[in-house]
Amino acid sequence: MLLSLHRLDLLKKKSVLLIDKERKNRRDKTFCFWSHRDEAIQDDLHEIISQTWDTVILPGEHASSLGPLRYNHVSSIDLYQSIDKLTLQYGWQRCIGDVSEVHSSSEGSYVMLNEQRISGELVFDSRTPSYKQPQDGQTHIHQSFVGWHISLPDISKAAVPFRFMDFDIDQQGHTQFVYVLPFSDGTALVEVTRFGSEVFKPSEAEALLSEYINRRIGNYTKLGDEQGCIPMCNAPIKEERSSGIVQLGARNYSIKSSTGYAFKNMYLHAACIAENIRKGQHADAFNRQYSDVKRGRFAFYDALLLDILQTQPRSGKPIFEALFKHTDIQRILTFLDEKTHVKEEIAIFSRLPIRPFLKAAWRNIQTSLLFRPMILSLLCIVLGFLPEADALTLQAVNAIIIVGMVAIGIPHGAVDHLLDSGQWNPRGLPFFVVKYLSMAAIMGVVWYAAPTLALIAFLIYSAWHFGQADGKLWSLHSLSSFLWGSSVLLYLLGTHVTESNAILAEMGCASLPFEIPTLGLVPWLLWFVLKGNKAAVLTTFWLTLSYQLPLMQAFALYFIGQHSFTGWKHIKQHLRMSDGAIWMHALPFHAGAWVLLAIFYFLWPYSSVASGESQWGVFFIFIACISLPHALAMQSVYASGLNKQ
Ligand SMILES: Cc1cc2nc3c(=O)[nH]c(=O)nc-3n(C[C@H](O)[C@H](O)[C@H](O)COP(=O)(O)OP(=O)(O)OC[C@H]3O[C@@H](n4cnc5c(N)ncnc54)[C@H](O)[C@@H]3O)c2cc1C
Structure with a gap:
């Protein structure tokens, strides 16, 4: 500067x-x-x-x-x-x-x-700078390297060429290579570099360097060394300034x-x-923001390569070797300067091993905020075309809902025991279970004694909880989040008044006194369009289409497809665990929840408030009871900013 x-x-x-x-x-x-x-x-x-x-x-x-x-x-x-x-x-x-x-x-x-x-x-x-914790589609790995500045004997001086990314070293399960920079004073810098999650230990790098120099260059005298680590990261920097x-x-x-x-x-x-x-x-005027950096096709290419280097490190060598074999070095360097045209980029990519890129692209697309709302919009349209009264259709859709509830709907609420400390704590477990069941039982008692009051409470904490998850996903203010959560709930119930009131009657509650127009979410749609929030626009779009589906299908699409997936993503971020590990930790509790539900289901018809034998009435009272402690547990997760204490 x-x-x-x-x-x-x-x-x-x-x-x-x-x-x-x-x-x-x-x-x-x-x-x-x-x-x-x-x-x-x-x-x-x-x-x-x-x-x-x-x-x-x-x-x-x-x-x-x-x-x-x-x-x-x-x-x-x-x-x-x-x-x-x-x-x-x-x-x-x-x-x-x-x-x-x-x-x-x-x-x-x-x-x-x-x-x-x-x-x-x-x-x-x-x-x-320090970087924020990478979110979906972001990667933070390292370029670690150790270089030796060496003096060459007379015979080697003229014979040592400049080498760029020489992969002729043991990859050791990583992506690693050597640069050789020969200088006119008869010295050279030989540097071994690793791209990946693991940083080179100096001893590992030095063993590789010594082996490489002996094999490829010959005699040398070491004059000095250089080591470093450069972040390879496409996550945002903390404390950005405009x-x-x-x-x-x-x-x-x-x-x-x-x-x-x-x-x-x-x-x-x-x-x-x-x-x-x-x-x-x-x-x-030239301060860059993350929003500038993450845009454009070169940011996408970078994201793919970073993902490959992190998740498929053995693919690095074949990719780079194919790149240098089939593409002219001048074009490669122009590409790295982000100055090539799309046609040239297609030519470059067409000669690279395709599988690692497809895998990385699929992961990237899946984690895009637009992916789920697109799938849900499609589902909504397809379900809208299916004959509603057809028994086979109904059975198939109900089966899908049950699978969704078992796979993610209930499990996303069954890791609350981990949320506090971030780890399995068998000692604290009995206290946790008693506290959890007590809260659920209190809610059960309120349903028994004053079902309409219980319903109002249920609607308020559900609106808060749903809004909180979507609000976090789309970076909404907490008041906007609550209003959004309330709007979604009221829209789903209020555009299906007959069905909602039938279930409310089965739950012993007062009926809804109003109907919501089918275009009731349009103000949200316009607001999200103004804000440029594409994922929220698409979500509002498919929710608006959902008025034509039966209540259960519309609600399941939102609860499983939107809310549970979003909650799961935030839990994963908070716990920093894999999907499989979270699901297994949740297993005893969601299995327990299904047992409790079965007990509820069989006993409810004998209770004095139950006027019928609808499964859905029982189901929602059960959901209301267990979702109170879950909503409270998630409240503390969101309050912590998704950071484990
Ligand atoms: C060993 C090495 C080799 C590299 N080789 C290349 C290369 O060949 N080509 C290339 O294009 N890029 C290369 N890079 C990458 C890049 O050019 C460097 O990372 C570059 O130095 C970044 O510049 P910077 O000013 O942001 O950070 P730095 O160069 O790291 O400078 C930051 C300075 O701020 C000081 N500082 C930090 N915190 C504080 C504080 N709180 N108070 C006061 N001072 C502070 C540090 O002491 C440092 O001097 C290399 C990086 C390294 C580490």
Whole structure:
């Protein structure tokens, strides 16, 4: 950033304070990047570019010209020294310290250092960012590497070529490869890199390096080493800012998540900021938000590759080898710069192993917020066309509802024992069961004594609970969430008044005094359209179509297809467990719930309030009883922000 400002002569008469946690006085990083021979970066950084390469040996041992491109090398010490020179030239102040906060207010921008507030006309923030917990469709893995700077004996000097991603090492179940960067002074940097969830242990990496150098290069003397770990992450950064402070580097999403390259992006970003300052425009205009970064087809490609590297790490080598075998290196580098056209990208992808990409794409589509509402819309349309009175249809649909309830409907409410502590706690279990059953029993007693009051309470906590899950999914405010939950419940019941009242009568409750028009959710639809919330628009759309289905089908679509799946996703996020593990933990409790339901079912007809023998009346009273403790348990999960205590 400072070099860009200096280049445009914008630093005169400015007082600059440089703060860093540590003194930068050694070669700790190697920055490489590629560029066209005539790109400005080549000229602008020519004093610190210490080596360039025009040809490369690619996997499969084929030598390739980089054409109009060059692969450039900058040693971090040269970069640090160029800043030292500017510091002397301008007489800037430097300070070693840990900045605890960076803020902007109406009075200007400031940082907090050792509890001291330091204000400035402009604050540039490049503190190392931390990332939020990855959600569905997001990945956070690492690019860890260890490199040795070696001196080569005379015979090897001319013979060691520049190698890019050489996979000729033991993969050890990961995706790992070697770079060889030979320098004109007879030294070379040989670096082993792993893409994946597990970070290289130095001993593992060094064993691979030593074996590789002995086998592929020969004699050497080790001069120094370099190690590091770059985040390969497409989750949002914590503490994003849109204005007031200028975000730089990794904090401004400059690291390309699928490659770890950042240097050239940082140079281009700094050049844009400097140009804006020169024109008297806002310096923070190029702050990137997560919403900018996650959009577009390149973000999708990055997401696929990250997913493959995390979940199918053995596929990395065949994918990269196929890439380098079938696609020209210049096109690959242009693709990594996100400057190719769709046609070229299709040509690149068509020559890669298809299965890992299909698997990753399927996972990506499934976890998209639009996937479920699309399926539910289709189901709603199909069910609307089926002959309602047909016995076979009814049986088939009821069977599907039962399967849905067994698979996810009841289980999503049967892990409440884990939600508090996040783990199985046999000691606390008896207390938990007694507390849970007591709450359910209290609700049962209220149903027995004052069914209409119980119904009102049930509707209120259900509306809160349903709204909370959807609200979390779509980032709604808590009041909007409650209003949404209430609207859904009232819509489902109020567009099926005859059926609802028949069940309410069987439950011993007063009947609904109103009917809801079939277009009753249209205000929500318009609001979601205005907000650009596509998933909520689709959900409101299919709920509106559901008025034509029988009440049970419409309710089951929402309860199983929307609410239980959403709740399950949030529980999974909270517990950080797999689907299978959660279901198995839930098993004793949902099996217990079915036993209780069976008891309820057989005993209810003998109770004094039961006027008929409808299964649905019994079923809903049972659901009302067990959902009170569940709604309370989920309330504390949502209040914790889905973080396990
Ligand atoms: C070893 C290594 C090699 C790399 N090689 C390449 C490459 O070849 N090509 C490429 O394109 N990219 C490369 N990268 C990736 C990328 O270029 C770097 O991660 C880049 O340094 C990111 O810049 P940054 O300013 O965001 O962070 P950094 O360079 O990490 O700078 C952040 C600075 O802020 C300081 N700091 C952090 N927190 C505080 C605080 N609270 N208070 C005060 N100071 C603080 C740190 O001490 C550090 O000096 C490499 C990264 C590493 C680690």
